[in-house]
Amino acid sequence: MSESQGKIRFVELKGDVCIASATCCVVAGEIFKHDAAKRTTNMLCKNGSLTQLKVAVEELVLSEGAANTGSQDAALSSAAGMCPVAAIRLYDAEGRRLEPDSLEAM
């Protein structure tokens, strides 16, 4: 049984698009970690590794909200929605991209 039952099932941080603004780190600091020295941002996995690759939400550390609700959706949606260059990509269980395409038409 998965501990994250939200609609968002996979997350990817496009390193070639990210400008390391660290906005996502403010919005969802448990998940997104900024490395000022390397001028990059990664996602923190439960096993302690950092990644920009497409991973299942279950592999990521839980956001504070998810500890109560079992879902990472709110934190991930906020982070993706506030990313100035739409580098955070969110996908559903079928691999369809939820953001930045369909949730906010900007």
Ligand code: SF4
């Ligand atoms: S908000 Fe977007 S551009 Fe800024 S660090 Fe996060 S992923 Fe990169």
